[in-house]
Amino acid sequence: MTPKTTDGLHLETISIALDGRTLLSLSAHVRPGEILTVMGPSGAGKSALLAYICGFLDPVFTGSGRILIDGGDLTGIAAEKRRCGMLFQDPLLFPHLSVGGNLLFGLTPSIAQRDQRRRMVEQALIDVELEGFYDRDPATLSGGQKARVALQRVMLSAPRLLLLDEPFSKLDSDLRQQTRGLIFARAKSAGLPVVLVTHDQADADAAGGPVIVIGEDNRT
Template sequence: MDPLILDDIRIALDGAPLLGIDTVIAPGDVLTVMGPSGVGKSTLLAYIAGFLSPAFQARGRVLLGSRELTRLPAEARRVGLLFQDPLLFPHLSVGGNLAFGMAASGSRRQRRQRVAAALAEIGLEGFADRDPATLSGGQRSRVALMRVLLSSPRAMLLDEPFSKLDAALRGEMRQLVFQRIRQEGLPALMVTHDAADAEAAGGAVIELEP
């Protein structure tokens, strides 16, 4: 995997500087960006992912290794996003949600087998035909994580991914998410206001001031 390079990124709103960042995130590492609401944490993720609102003014390059992402549409960047809400598609089964982001290669049977193996990996064996509405919060979070991983991202962005979970689930999901990021060798950037998230991630921390 390649490093995620944030090359002299500067973001402003109505001409007023909002944030600046210039760093490299190595494969398998998690950079945590902390700060209170309104300092631009989610705005930074939107710029990296390719859906920053035109209300903001931004400059600086986003690269994965030597591949520049800055001018690519969001769907071509291969950057996985994990939000605080699992955001599963209600009209698709659990298996359908997992298959959504997968490459169209392979037969239908092979894709079903891949979905079944992915569910078994996160402790949800046999859940492929379930309605997402019947899942617990922790189960939905695990499905959302696996859906991102099955889309074969080259980097991960985490937007307050554990804030909606209760304390017991939070520890379990932190362990699962950061373990998978290391296993897959993905450079990851997490924004959070929770110091325990940063501690669990184990990487560098940047604090944005209001």
């Protein structure tokens, strides 16, 4: 898939507050295929920022500011209509579904034919070197394999943007580097604007895009 010619993601004067105290305030333009890294310590509002972008901010927080993608305003749209792809610290695979079942769950419902859906899932597994894993129990997968299945589930949902909530933090050093490279490469090849939140400088270096630092120092 080649990157689409679009304007990308605009975050306009986004502010997240808790109990009347502003945790973060930022504006950014994330171009298609670009990765914006937001760095900061625990409690700085990083995960709340992603939740606000996706439309499911916990009501204990207060969020404001506009979210635009390719000229369209997502700010007032329901979460399920925003087409945000999101990866978390844990893969969050459904334990009652096979690997293939997990991927079918992510596949956009606009593809209705059963045979076509099966072929797309099988190809998605081949693309991440998991050929033959369709019927596997997710509990039998390694950490890296679970991360790859979670990535492909997100990509099959045809997202307009990708949000990464420290998805590498629980992986060992070698696996972290490998998984990071795969996720970044897939997002860039699909032309997705990406927002990564992390406290790890190595993640920011690997992303290779702009970096915003939040927290007590208020550095940018």
